[in-house]
Amino acid sequence: MFENQELNQKNKIIFLIGFMGAGKTTLGKNLADILNYEFIDSDLWIENQQSMTIASIFDKKGESFFRTLEFDFLNNLILKKSTIIATGGGLPCHNDNLGKMQNMGTIIYLKVSPSQIMKRIRLNETRPLFKNLQNENDKELFIETKLKERCVFYEQANFIIDAEQPIDKQINDIKCRIF
Numbered sequence: 001m002f003e004n005q006e007l008n009q010k011n012k013i014i015f016l017i018g019f020m021g022a023g024k025t026t027l028g029k030n031l032a033d034i035l036n037y038e039f040i041d042s043d044l045w046i047e048n049q050q051s052m053t054i055a056s057i058f059d060k061k062g063e064s065f066f067r068t069l070e071f072d073f074l075n076n077l078i079l080k081k082s083t084i085i086a087t088g089g090g091l092p093c094h095n096d097n098l099g100k101m102q103n104m105g106t107i108i109y110l111k112v113s114p115s116q117i118m119k120r121i122r123l124n125e126t127r128p129l130f131k132n133l134q135n136e137n138d139k140e141l142f143i144e145t146k147l148k149e150r151c152v153f154y155e156q157a158n159f160i161i162d163a164e165q166p167i168d169k170q171i172n173d174i175k176c177r178i179f
Helices: 024-035 042-050 054-061 063-075 097-104 114-121 136-154 167-178
Strands: 013-017 038-041 083-086 106-111 159-162
Touching: 013 024, 013 097, 024 038, 024 083, 024 167, 038 042, 042 054, 042 063, 042 083, 054 063, 063 097, 097 106, 106 167, 114 136, 159 167
Parallel strands: 013 083, 013 106, 038 083, 106 159
Antiparallel strands: none
């Protein structure tokens, strides 16, 4: 259940959405520090609740179970102060989570090109959706395909930020648009 007695303005909750490697966690932590907001990373919250990594959840219980955990995360969110939430890349794309987020706060899409995503995640082989992709071409094709699927959801955000620009510019863009 979401309680909003103290949070009666939509900009008290800011959701950062976007593809893996978009910089949601990094930007979220920095922005929360500057604004004196709480910061929550939905993936880390789920990992703590399950006492296992996202990759282990995917391996042992499957993607469908993980998507249910994301749904539960949003439905059980109780916040005491203004909060920035970095979501997993697929969270807004399942179970009408995007609709819930639209009712709860402001959504910011961190937009990154497929080539930049590839550069950012090239060294991170722990991403569960990359598990069975053997070479760079497969990964690039996967990113392009999955990003096209998810853009339908991502582009419904209140604001779109170019996440390829320096982080201080991203923060200034967000502050100018929301506050």
